[in-house]
Amino acid sequence: MQTSVDYENPQLQELPGKADRAALSGSRSWLWLGTAAALLLFSNGANTVPLAAWLAPVFMLRFVRWQILKVGLPVAYLLLVAGFTFQFRGMVPIPGVAYYIFLVVWGIPLVLPYIIDRLLSHRLSGLPASLVFPTAWAATEYVLSRGPYGTWGSVAYSQYGNLALLQILSVSGLWGITFLIGWFAAVCNWLWEEGLDSERARGGAWLCAGAIASVMLLGGARMALFPPSSQTVRVASISKRKIEPELSDAVSERLFEGQATSDDMAAIQLWATAMDNDLLSRAEREMQAGAKIVFWGEANAPVLKEDETAFVARGAGMATKYHVYFGMSLGVLNRGRAPSLENKLVLIQPNGQVAWEYNKARPVPGPEAALQVRGDGKLRALDTPYGQVSSIICFDGDFPQLLAQAGALRTDVMLDPSNDWRAIDPWHTQMAS
Structure with a gap:
C-alpha cells in the first residue's frame, strides 16, 4: 500500500490570492486618496507649500491606477475640483451660477492627465510608461495657456521662490516644471509598483532624480556665474x-x-x-x-x-x-x-x-x-x-x-x-x- 504524506508550508498559507490582493490594494487606495486630498489643499494657490505640489500627484496617481475606472476617475475629478476651489477661493471673478458651471468645466483638464495615464501607461512598460503622465500634464497646461484664462492654475507657479529651479523657464517655459513634477510622481509610482528590488525601476528613479538635480545645479550655476550686472533705475x-x-x-x-x-x-x-x-x-x-x-x-x-x-x-x-x-x-x-x-x-x-x-x-x-x-x-x-x-x-x-x-x-x-x-x-x- 502506498502512502502519501502532504507537507505544508505555513508561509504559503499566509499569501493572499489574486482577488484578495486586489481587494487589499483597493482598500489601501482610499488611504492614498486621503493623503492626496490633504496635500492638494496646499499644492497650489493661496496657501502653497512647494513640496506638497510634488507629493500630491504621487498619491493621486496611485489612487487612480489602483481603483477601477468607474470609481477612480469620477472620484479623482471631484477631489481635484474641490482642491482647486479651496486653492483659488475668491480668485475667480465669476458671479452666481456661472461660477459653478466654470468649476464643472475646469475640472476636465484637471483630471485629463490622470485619464490619459490610466488608459495608456499600462500598455507600455519601463521608462516610456513613466513619461505618459508628465507629458499629458504639460501638454494639457500648454493648451490651457492659449485659452481665456492663460496660465492660471498651472502647478509650476507653486515653485515660486525656488530660483535655481525657475531658471528652466528660460528654456522650457512653465511646462518644463510641470513635466518634472509629473515625472517625479510617475517614477515614484513605478518604484512603488515594482519595488526597490527592480533594477529597471531603480534606473528610472536615478534618471529622474538626475534630471531634477541637473536642472537645479545648472540653474544655481547660472545665478552664481552670471549675476545681474546692469545699472539700476529708481x-x-x-x-x-x-x-x-x-x-x-x-x-x-x-x-x-x-x-x-x-x-x-x-x-x-x-x-x-x-x-x-x-x-x-x-x-x-x-x-x-x-x-x-x-x-x-x-x-x-x-x-x-x-x-x-x-x-x-x-x-x-x-x-x-x-x-x-x-x-x-x-x-x-x-x-x-x-x-x-x-x-x-x-x-x-x-x-x-x-x-x-x-x-x-x-x-x-x-x-x-x-x-x-x-x-x-x-x-x-x-x-x-x-x-x-x-x-x-x-x-x-x-x-x-x-x-x-x-x-x-x-x-x-x-x-x-x-x-x-x-x-x-x-x-x-x-x-x-
Missing part, C-alpha cells in the same frame, strides 16, 4: 486710494449701461477730477524724490473721453519738468459707446511726447471683458538710458504667447500696472514675477 509704482467724494455703485451702473443722467455725469466728473489730482500730486512727489520711471496701477486714473487730451497734457508737462518716463494708467470712460471703457497705459517720454498708448489685450473674462475695449496685443518698446522699456497690463502677464514678444523686443524693463483684489494678492504678483 521706479515708483503708485496705487489709487479712496478719495472723497466716492462714486456710488448706482451711478457707475448707469454709466456703463449708457443711462447716466446729467447729474450722474457731473458726479462722475467731480469724482474723476479728485482721483486724478491725487494721483498726479503723488506722482510728482516721487519724481521730486528721484524716481526716473513713474506709473500708476491699472486704470487707476478715471477720465472722461472728452477730458483725456487735457489730462495727458498735464502728465506730459510733469514728465518734461522732472525729465522722467511717466506711465499714465487710464480708465477712459466713453459715453454712448459699447464697450465703454478704454483700459490703457499712456507712456510719456522726458521730452513730453507720447511714446505709445497700450490698451489691455486680455481683459478678464466676464464683466470686465464686456466693458473694455480690447487692445491689438502688440507690445511696444522704447529705447531709454535704462534699457528697452515695454508694457503690459495686469492679466496680460498670464499669457506667455503675448509676453514672448518682450523677448523678441529685447525688453529690459517691463511695466505691468495691475489692479488686483485682496484674494489674489500676493499670488498674482508671484505669478508675474
